[in-house]
Amino acid sequence: MAVTNNNNTEFIRKTFLKLTENYIQHGATLKDLKSITRTIDNMKNGTNRSFKKKVLLMLFVLLLCGIFNRYFNTIIKMFQETRCLLPNNYLVWEFTRSISNCDYCRDVKAPLILPNLTREEFRPYAYSSRPMIVKDAIRDWPARDAYTLEFFRDLYEQVEGAYESVEEECQFLRFKSDFANLREVFAMSEARALHREGEDPWYVGWKNCHPRILDGMKRFYSVPHFLPDDAEIPCSNYIFMGYEEGAVMHLDYISRLMWQAQIIGTKTWIVAPTPECDSECTSFKFTVDAADIVLLDTRIWYHSTHIENGNLSLTITSEYG
Incomplete structure (x- = not known):
């Protein structure tokens, strides 16, 4: 029984x-x-x-x-x-979910701001749950010029089974947008894609796990150079892009820590502790600029995002641990 x-x-x-x-x-x-x-x-x-x-x-x-x-x-x-x-x-x-030990958020009122640093310099911070921003970490990534909505549309159109991989193996996140899948995102009008006056804002994300899509993307970016050489990196990534709306407040149920590279634009984050730590910890807000990388343990920090000033934000995200 x-x-x-x-x-x-x-x-x-x-x-x-x-x-x-x-x-x-x-x-x-x-x-x-x-x-x-x-x-x-x-x-x-x-x-x-x-x-x-x-x-x-x-x-x-x-x-x-x-x-x-x-x-x-x-x-x-x-x-x-x-x-x-x-x-x-x-x-x-x-x-x-396990009840949080509030040590992770006690006395944390802002992210730790770090300069573009080496692997050795990053070692003391490598597996910390403290929110961090590494400034100018991707200044030389070709992705900053290559990645656009058109880039991803062309890539997915050229790879057989790419759309199906998102729907069957990975994940599409429409957030508040009215898109049912990635095909609909790439089929939107030019006016909406550029967020012209009178057009509805949009913000979407999707996970990439098709080998040929990943190969096509990795020609333009690399795993952040400061991460530990013994870090476990999954063979997948996420793209988040769009205007204004961002993601609602949530936790991520993932296996490892998270890094997110700000390829285009800026993004404002609101970060909050788990409810059981409300009396000991506080919420705070910060902005990540183009070429920065934000590192956050999204398994224990509630977080939401918003894109300011009507500009496009495009980020690439993955895990490490």
């Missing part, structure tokens, strides 16, 4: 994670997320039983949605695009 229960629990966990992999696409404020987290913490401690029943019912409904998703895509999509619903997987991930 115990084996059966464990198998059922694992099945439910995997189903929910699959159901909700695009949670960032749904808007939610930090206040909303903290409220949910505190309630879940109470549930973990055995209190608030009536709410626990409601959450379990919600999870059961989500499970049914997952089972019927393959047959009722239109209905599910309608529910997914209802902005008042909570991000599906936020509840699931909050149930499984």
Whole structure:
């Protein structure tokens, strides 16, 4: 019986994670997320039983949605695009997230600003959870001139199976935009792509895991030179680009630390501690300029982004650890 229960629990966990992999696409404020987290913490401690029943019912409904998703895509999509619903997987991930030790954020009120430095100079900071900005770290990357919306469109059009790799193996994040997939992004009008007056803003991200796409991109950038030579680097990356909207406040459920290179434009970040550290730590804001790299442990720092002044922002992101 115990084996059966464990198998059922694992099945439910995997189903929910699959159901909700695009949670960032749904808007939610930090206040909303903290409220949910505190309630879940109470549930973990055995209190608030009536709410626990409601959450379990919600999870059961989500499970049914997952089972019927393959047959009722239109209905599910309608529910997914209802902005008042909570991000599906936020509840699931909050149930499984470990309570933070607030040492990581105590007395941190701003990112650590570092000059463009060598691997040896970066060594003392290499695996720190402290938010950091390395200035002018990618000044010489050819990507700063090569990467455009047209560059990525041409690359994906030339590589057979590239679009399918995003949909089937990787991930497309539309955030608040109205694009359903990467094809629609590349098919937008020139006026909207340039964010001309009267056009709706857009901001999207997607993960690259197709070998030929990665090879095409890596001709124009390299792993940041200051990262440790023993760091584990995944064979994938993310592109984030667009205007104004940025990403809503969230945590990333990833395996390693994160680096993000600001290829074009500037981006403003708002960073906040996990809710259990509210009384000991503070939120803060900072801006990353073109040619800078930001390093952040997005597994424990809530973060959102916004692009200022109506200008295009284009970044490349990956993990290390």
